[in-house]
Amino acid sequence: MHQPTILVVDDDPTNIEALSSALLEHYEVRFAMSGTEAIAMARMMPRPDLVLLDVMLPDIDGYEVCRLLKTDRLTASVPIIFVTALSDPVQEERGLASGAVDYITKPFSPAIVRARIRNHIEMRRAYELLQRLAVTDPLTGLANRRHFDEALLQEVSRHRRHGMPLSLVLMDIDEFKHYNDLYGHPAGDDCLRLVALTLATALRRPADLVARVGGEEFACLLPETDGKGAAILAERIRKLIIDLAIPHQQSNVAIHVTASFGVSMLDHQHQEAEQSLYQQADVKLYQAKAQGRNRVIGP
Ligand SMILES: [Mg+2]
Structure with missing residues (x-):
């Protein structure tokens, strides 16, 4: 079985490196350094299983990137976690309101990042299984x-x-x-x-x-x-x-x-x-x- 793919979006190479080294053992890691690049890469096949998204980006801010990904049919179901140095409840609320599933503040613990990612990927798989069952005829396996x-x-x-x-x-x-x-x-x-x-x-x-x-x-x-x-x-x-x-x-x-x-x-x-x-x-x-x-x- 192949590893899930994580798209890491951050304009700071140090952050990309830190997240990559925390994830490389269990995940296929891709990265983008701007909002525009992030959107293009999230639409690419195979689509990422999860996006780690920085809030402060040079072109489009992370909230807007999140909103755009959530309103695009191709990427709407991909879970997004914000990773940011802004540890302000208002910012966090804004992140979750824009469609993210979680919010991680820097500096982060690699073990906690991995645990949260694993949970969200598992939840998404369970959700997809339910969706598939909802449109399948159980007796024949055909569409219902x-x-x-x-x-x-x-x-x-x-x-x-x-x-x-x-x-x-x-x-x-x-x-x-x-x-x-x-x-x-x-x-x-x-x-x-x-x-x-x-x-x-x-x-x-x-x-x-x-x-x-x-x-x-x-x-x-x-x-x-x-x-x-x-x-x-x-x-x-x-x-x-x-x-x-x-x-x-x-x-x-x-x-x-x-x-x-x-x-x-x-x-x-x-x-x-x-x-x-x-x-x-x-x-x-x-x-x-x-x-x-x-x-x-x-x-
Ligand atoms: Mg940044």
């Missing part, structure tokens, strides 16, 4: 409904700005209630996991999102994909699910588990709301079911 709804809003607004096509595939496992009734819920869960894995494997582009949006219903949100491409993908997934050959003796469709698909798209002549993209796919999915299931309908 909440994540999907947020992504749909974002992608529709991106589509409005750039006019690139946006497609949606909704998929429902056929006769799944019968499957659960016959084989039991643990087997039903295994079936859902297998199907989820198949979907996740079929979607390879990083911008594509696959989510579990209902009990046995899944969605693939496909930016920069037209309806034709989305229908081809849906057809490929339909065949992959047949290839899984999961026995389903209570199905009226086939002897194996199958799925039905509805596909919809937004293109530049056709700017509709996210509701409509979802509703259209849902209507097509309903048609796929009505026409005998195990098929792709749309866009």
